[in-house]
Amino acid sequence: MLNQNILEQMSLVMENQFIANTNKNIFCNTNQLSFQKNTMIALLKFRKFICQLSEEQIDYMVHKYQNQFLDEFYKVNQYIYFNETSQEYIRTIYLTLLNELEDLDLSLEEIEDRHYKRITTFIKNSNPAIAQINHNDNRMAQQLVCAQYSGKFLCDLLNLNTQEIKEPVLDIGCGNHGNLVTYLRSKNIKAYGIDRETSAYGCTSIDWFAFNYGSMKWNTIISNLSFTSHFLYHHLENEEIANRYASTYMNILASLKKQGQWIYAPSIPFFEELLPNHLYQVERTSIHKDFSKTVITKR
Incomplete structure (x- = not known):
């Protein structure tokens, strides 16, 4: 039961973090994305229990985060493209995040910095045009979204x-x-x-x-x-x-x-x-x- 509670709480924490980052420009010259305060508090509480999660539960969380990642980027820019290799790498990004959270010798600030650097580097390599048009001082990403016509x-x-x-x-x-x-x-x-x-x-x-x-x-x-x-x-x-x-x-x-x-x-x-x-x-x-x-x- 404890494991299931951890799973649900961690899922909610990350879902709220995705919402907090919605439409933010990860390439902004003056605004590095960061974990919000509630995320930090929750991670301090739950990270020591991640080691108790089963392989299936970890896989569930990684899959959930991967889908949320894709949803957020597709909402902002319809032209962004992730091939199968890229999508697998997104899974690796979140598996790495969970592994680092499990390592109590790493501070949350260090994990946060590593996580967003991995994401920024990944987008630069997989979608360089997206990185180029957003490398500026705008805190919100440039949106290229197709309307839903009747x-x-x-x-x-x-x-x-x-x-x-x-x-x-x-x-x-x-x-x-x-x-x-x-x-x-x-x-x-x-x-x-x-x-x-x-x-x-x-x-x-x-x-x-x-x-x-x-x-x-x-x-x-x-x-x-x-x-x-x-x-x-x-x-x-x-x-x-x-x-x-x-x-x-x-x-x-x-x-x-x-x-x-x-x-x-x-x-x-x-x-x-x-x-x-x-x-x-x-x-x-x-x-x-x-x-x-x-x-x-x-x-």
């Missing part, structure tokens, strides 16, 4: 006629609430969605690199301010990740049935111009002076 708004924006849309439909980057998928399903259209974090009915939480799109499976694929906006961003920032987008882009096209369509915004002319005309018809339409959508039809 299903009807998205249909109007992309000129989707629910009377004519061909099913099944896949929404890539459907968002946590899956608004477009829910809206299409209310019209009795077979629609599904994927996003790295989603709790909506008919949608799957999965990285769009890891999802199995299949072959000649979808009649309509939609992605608004998601896949191609990330492709554009990483095309300019990270060649390795951009190559993964290029490969996944072709997998998505391969998953279209004949005469199937991929409708997305923003357009990516630099890549669309490379598509063979005898296989794909590309139509680009201006939505805004700096923004256009593309409809690709598989011949």
Whole structure:
């Protein structure tokens, strides 16, 4: 029972610490993140009991902290990307933190300093562009977040006629609430969605690199301010990740049935111009002076 109480208390302590750090800029020139006062008090009380936790309980805590870490960074910047190696390293960061807390010869101030230095170094190495735009005197991180638009708004924006849309439909980057998928399903259209974090009915939480799109499976694929906006961003920032987008882009096209369509915004002319005309018809339409959508039809 004691172990379970420690587990619950430690989880609550770290959850509150994540909340305290929400939106703070870890690269701020004048503001180093630190454990809040309540965190220090709780850790002084509970750290000597960490050694009593089982391997399974430690693994549970590390997994919980890893997910909270990812949630906080995704909330601030939609373009931040953590591959499988990076995600495993995040686990290592929190496993190391727990191991250091167990070492009573280390002061909490020393552990705190080591912990945030590990995080800062990790983000610099895994997402250098994020570090660059936040290396300033702003105490709050620069936010790059995609809004959750209503299903009807998205249909109007992309000129989707629910009377004519061909099913099944896949929404890539459907968002946590899956608004477009829910809206299409209310019209009795077979629609599904994927996003790295989603709790909506008919949608799957999965990285769009890891999802199995299949072959000649979808009649309509939609992605608004998601896949191609990330492709554009990483095309300019990270060649390795951009190559993964290029490969996944072709997998998505391969998953279209004949005469199937991929409708997305923003357009990516630099890549669309490379598509063979005898296989794909590309139509680009201006939505805004700096923004256009593309409809690709598989011949």
